[in-house]
Amino acid sequence: MEIGKKIKQHRLQLDLTQEELAQRTELTKGYISQLENDLCSPSIATLEDILHVLGVSLQEFFSEPKHEQVVFTPQDFFLSKNGDGTNTWLIPNSQVKQMEPIILTLPQGGQCEERLPFEGEEVGYVLQGKAEIVTLREKFTANAGDAFSIEGKKQHFIRNAGKGECKILWVTTPSNF
Known part of the structure; x- marks a missing residue:
């Protein structure tokens, strides 16, 4: 799993810069950048802090997205x-x-x-x-x-x-x- 990529997706959804996320989590912008590029791995405590700022629980973060059927054909009826x-x-x-x-x-x-x-x-x-x-x-x-x-x-x-x-x-x- 690409943890950094998912963190970046959530950060961008909230329209936060790396600098803003770093300030809110008391981390450095450089560390956030390395994390988002999967050059390092966060501790569980650090990940929890980041996810708290992003408004995402650990369970939500690690769960696979659910496939929602949008189109139904006569075979489904x-x-x-x-x-x-x-x-x-x-x-x-x-x-x-x-x-x-x-x-x-x-x-x-x-x-x-x-x-x-x-x-x-x-x-x-x-x-x-x-x-x-x-x-x-x-x-x-x-x-x-x-x-x-x-x-x-x-x-x-x-x-x-x-x-x-x-x-x-x-x-x-x-x-x-």
Whole structure:
């Protein structure tokens, strides 16, 4: 592991000069330069002092960066039943994230399971067909190209109110599908 290179990366992220880091750690600029060029190795105590100034723990400093998947392809998606329809889970690990996107596909005349009240909200975008959002007191119609937003505290379900299949991009926050 190139300790000096990592120290330099953290120093530059904070927009500190070698001189400023040296002053804050009571080391010399020459020593910081040698360290960053991996010409010497710091003691554990010195490394802890430097990392404290840089705002990084020893554990963070020595841990490998986590690879975060950014793009998901259809091979990553999975399906589950939702009433008469199907959920296509777009982001497989979304349960650990703040938002949970799915595509809800409903056959003609079909409806999803009733959503019980929860703390959060949902937004949807009708990709295809005609959707009816039904709460205990009201019904709302959304056509292809329309979006909707509903508070999680309202018990509701979605019904396909058109001819043919209805597809909705549906996002819940926090994730709870």
